[in-house]
Each structure stands twice: as structure tokens, then as C-alpha cells.
Amino acid sequence: MQPFLPPEEIPLAEAGAEPVVTAAPEPRSTSTSIEASLAEALRDPAPHAPLHVIANREEFLFAVARLAEGEGPFAVDAERASGFRYSQRAYLIQIFRRGSGAFLFDPPAIGDFSELVALMAHEEWILHAASQDLACLREVGLDPSRIFDTELGARLAGLPRVGLGPVVEQLLGIHLAKEHSAADWSTRPLPQSWLVYAALDVELLPELREKIGEILDAAGKTEIARQEFDAVLARETPVREEPWRRLSGIHGLRQTRNLAVARALWIARDDYAREIDTAPGRLVPDNSLTAAARVLPATKRDLAALKEFTGRASRSQLDRWFAAIQSGLEETDIPQLRPPTDTLPPPRIWAEKNPAADGRLKRARAAVTEISEALEIPMENLLTPDLLRRVAWNVPDPFDAAGVAQALVALGARPWQVDATAQVIADAFVEPEQSPEQPSEAASSE
Numbered sequence: 001m002q003p004f005l006p007p008e009e010i011p012l013a014e015a016g017a018e019p020v021v022t023a024a025p026e027p028r029s030t031s032t033s034i035e036a037s038l039a040e041a042l043r044d045p046a047p048h049a050p051l052h053v054i055a056n057r058e059e060f061l062f063a064v065a066r067l068a069e070g071e072g073p074f075a076v077d078a079e080r081a082s083g084f085r086y087s088q089r090a091y092l093i094q095i096f097r098r099g100s101g102a103f104l105f106d107p108p109a110i111g112d113f114s115e116l117v118a119l120m121a122h123e124e125w126i127l128h129a130a131s132q133d134l135a136c137l138r139e140v141g142l143d144p145s146r147i148f149d150t151e152l153g154a155r156l157a158g159l160p161r162v163g164l165g166p167v168v169e170q171l172l173g174i175h176l177a178k179e180h181s182a183a184d185w186s187t188r189p190l191p192q193s194w195l196v197y198a199a200l201d202v203e204l205l206p207e208l209r210e211k212i213g214e215i216l217d218a219a220g221k222t223e224i225a226r227q228e229f230d231a232v233l234a235r236e237t238p239v240r241e242e243p244w245r246r247l248s249g250i251h252g253l254r255q256t257r258n259l260a261v262a263r264a265l266w267i268a269r270d271d272y273a274r275e276i277d278t279a280p281g282r283l284v285p286d287n288s289l290t291a292a293a294r295v296l297p298a299t300k301r302d303l304a305a306l307k308e309f310t311g312r313a314s315r316s317q318l319d320r321w322f323a324a325i326q327s328g329l330e331e332t333d334i335p336q337l338r339p340p341t342d343t344l345p346p347p348r349i350w351a352e353k354n355p356a357a358d359g360r361l362k363r364a365r366a367a368v369t370e371i372s373e374a375l376e377i378p379m380e381n382l383l384t385p386d387l388l389r390r391v392a393w394n395v396p397d398p399f400d401a402a403g404v405a406q407a408l409v410a411l412g413a414r415p416w417q418v419d420a421t422a423q424v425i426a427d428a429f430v431e432p433e434q435s436p437e438q439p440s441e442a443a444s445s446e
Helices: 033-041 057-069 114-120 134-139 150-156 164-172 192-203 205-218 222-234 256-276 286-295 300-305 318-330 347-353 355-375 385-393 401-410 415-430 441-445
Strands: 071-079 092-098 101-105 125-127 147-149
Touching: 057 101, 057 114, 071 134, 071 192, 071 205, 092 192, 092 205, 101 192, 125 205, 147 150, 147 205, 147 222, 150 164, 150 205, 150 222, 164 205, 192 205, 205 222, 222 415, 256 286, 256 318, 286 318, 300 318, 347 355, 355 385, 355 415, 385 401, 385 415, 401 415
Parallel strands: 071 125, 125 147
Antiparallel strands: 071 092, 092 101
């Protein structure tokens, strides 16, 4: 085994692979002077030294010791194999700290992260779109107590585009290539260009956090951001009681027996996918399962002849799928066609189903939109559409600002959201609705 060297100690001359970064785009024409100026101002990250994946105990402890010598928050990212593997586990964890460098960890190979957990326990972590990575980080024991989410921070700061690449370009003037974001990170060994991509995702986060923090502070949004970051940490992953109902095309099944077969096929596919650690959709796609549940093939030959039944495991596991169909046909616990739900009706039919609520929603939405524009915070971050709909559908009691505030809190709104919206929502709720065809009294008397 080659000796482990931290990235900053490996001579640049040893770099054998081309870096993942690409040149900034050429200006299209002299007429687009603004775009041309921006393109010329962008710079590529410096060529990266070769990177090493830490995959044993000795190297892991060395990396932890080096990270302990650094200062400031930890920049953290994780790479999964979504779309390739059944598991949503992390197959690479990247951590950067100023004064220490970037370290790339192989979670399946390392296993026990307890020393790193202890080191990072009370420090701030910087992540981009933290909600996407927290679950797989927590799976290995890495659970932050305080975060700064640069993606969410960029939203609250009012930036037009919040992906890591666009935000880095806008605030740091660096062009990042993002071609490996959907790669199969369970691949071993990982190509050097992928590792450079992964390292850059964390090496730029501390400077990016500072830039976004300055914007938030200047706009008086630091406390708003803190509440939102805390909410991300506190949010629990919802558990779906009947995940099979998310099958594509299932709404086309009109009989409960067909639903029972669809459920049996979904369970059979999920069990097999978990067994061989492969993304379920790579075995047999959703539309194939719902097609079989709709047709209800009487024999294995009929199932094999079904053109819509495709996928790499559609024929190799034909016995498995036909057994699932038979099980669904014989099932006595038949699923309901439309299960009970607390989902509200779609707003497009509110005028017919609940005219009063429809009026409240339209007036409140307009009022909240004005606040969103004034604060330069996206509407969905100021108050989620579902939350506003629920307050409009179920009349708060008392029917005033205090009642609206109480309802918002019960639905999970943060204090800053309640302070910003409760009064205007209450005012919009009690504002008399007036049809555009009916002139006001003042206008009609003139």
C-alpha cells in the first residue's frame, strides 16, 4: 500500500489525471457585454493535487488528528449512489477545515467514526442543502448540533440561483464543473477526477459561508437564517405508511384487486432490491409493475409476453413477479381504493367546495406575496403553500392575528414566519371580498 499523505503534502507533480474543472465559457458575442464580462471574470480552481480515499483505521486516526489541528467550522458533504443502490447510505464523506485540508472518507470501509464524531460534536458544520445529506451522515453517527446551510442561506439572501455551482460563480467568481453529481459513488476505486470534484465541494464552503453570512447580516436576516437552520436539524424524516402507493401510474388502477396486485409486486421488487442492494427502478420500472397489475396476466407466459413489462430483471426473475401477482390475486386484506388522508382538496376546486376558504386563500396569498417580495425571500421559504392553505381552510379560533399566529405555530411555522405573516393573513381573512364585476359604493355613487 502506498503511504498515506494528506492532500496538501502530495507534490503537484504527481498529479496524473486531468482536473475535473473546465474553462469558463467563451462570450457568445460582443452584444452580450454583461455576460462576456462575467465570463471573463470567472476563474477556474487551481489544478488539484492527487487525492486519497481514507479506508483504514490508521489513516482515519491520522486524518482526525489533522482536523483537530485546524480552526473554524467543518465543511461537510456526502456522496451517495442514488439511482444505483437500494441503500441511501453515504459512500464518500468529505470534510474540510482551514489549517487542516480536505479529507475523503470511505464510510463502508471505516465503519466506526466515533473519534471524528467527538471532534466535531460542538462545532459548526457548513453544508450545502443539508437536508439531503443529514440522514446518511447520521447513519454513521455524524450528527451536527449547529449548521450553516449555504443553499438555504442563499435562498434567504435572495440570490436568483441557489445550486452550489451558480452560487460559487456569483459570490466567489469560480466556475465549478458538476458532471459527477449523479455518478455511482459506490464504484471502487473512485476515479481521480471524481475525487477532485468531491474535494472542491467542501474546500470552497468556508469562504462561501462567509460571503452569504455577510449578505444575511447586512439585510437583517441572520436570526431568520439561524431559525431556519435549526428547523432543518429538528425536522424528522417522514415515514410513509403505504409507500407502494407512490408507484407511477397507480392512479390508473380503478379496482381494489388490481391495487392488491400492484402492492404485492412493489413488495416483491423492494425485497429483491434490498437483497442485492440495487435501486428498485433499475430492476423493473414502476410503469411495468402497474401495467402487470392492470392486465393481470393469467400465466407466466402471458406475463413474459406483456410488452410493457420491461427491465433488466423482468425476465430473469419472472417466477418472482408471477408469484407476486398470484399472491395479490389471493390476498384477503384488500387495500382501499382511496385511503383516508388529511390532504386538502386541490385549490382549483376550492371555489366550488368551500367558497369562503377559497376567498381567504386568494386574499392571504396576495398579501403574503407582497411580504415575500419586500423581504426578498422566496414565498415557499416565507410560508409554505401547504401551511397557508391549511390556515385558510380551517378557520382559526379566535379569528384574529392571535388565532392565526396560534394556528401557524401548531403547524410548525418558525417565530420569524409568524411575526412576518400572522397579522397580514388575519387582515386578509377578514377583508370583505368584492367581485370585480361589482363596483364599490363610492364608485357607483359618483
